[in-house]
Amino acid sequence: MPQHRHFIIHKPWGFLSQFINNQTKRKKKLLGELYDFPEGTMAIGRLDYASEGILFLTTDGKISQEIRSNKFEKEYFVQVDGMITKEAIEKLKNGVEIGFEGKKYTTKPCKAFAIDDPKFPLRSQKIRDERHGPTSWVSVIVREGKFRQVRKMTAAVGYPTLRLIRVRIGDIKLRNLEVGKVIEVDGFV
Structure with a gap:
């Protein structure tokens, strides 16, 4: 074999x-x-x-x-549009309603917290520049993995994802x- x-x-x-x-x-x-x-x-x-x-x-x-x-945590560092609030982070932690396969779905509770810019190398396509307003970073740790889930979660709390980097699996x-x-x-x- x-x-x-x-x-x-x-x-x-x-x-x-x-x-x-x-x-x-x-x-x-x-x-x-x-x-x-x-x-x-x-x-x-x-x-x-x-x-x-x-x-x-x-x-x-x-x-x-x-x-x-769902045995393994997946952690993402997410750059979002705007300065994410404590209230938005609490909503992420408690689960938010997103669309999945044409239906409404409430995400399972997860871990989320604001982080400093992790200083990843610039990617090959520029995200945007400062004239479009501030951005902030959040760590989101989930055990589920629906299609584009983390992007949909940040958008659901009013902070669209600009850059998403998975930094950990288990x-x-x-x-x-x-x-x-x-x-x-x-x-x-």
């Missing part, structure tokens, strides 16, 4: 969390352009095109299912892994 392989990547902005592009109009950058992954490698969960940060990849579907479950942190770099690991759990 072949040995499964596992990888951690710092997904850059502008890449899809997949290996095959189903779009015919515009070609998007794919994870396979960053590293020569073995056949059968899959992303565990996803980060959308505009999101950055830690992403696990594996050839083992059982591990993928376990990590996507106990594994992004740390100083350079943007676009991939490391092979023995496992995640």
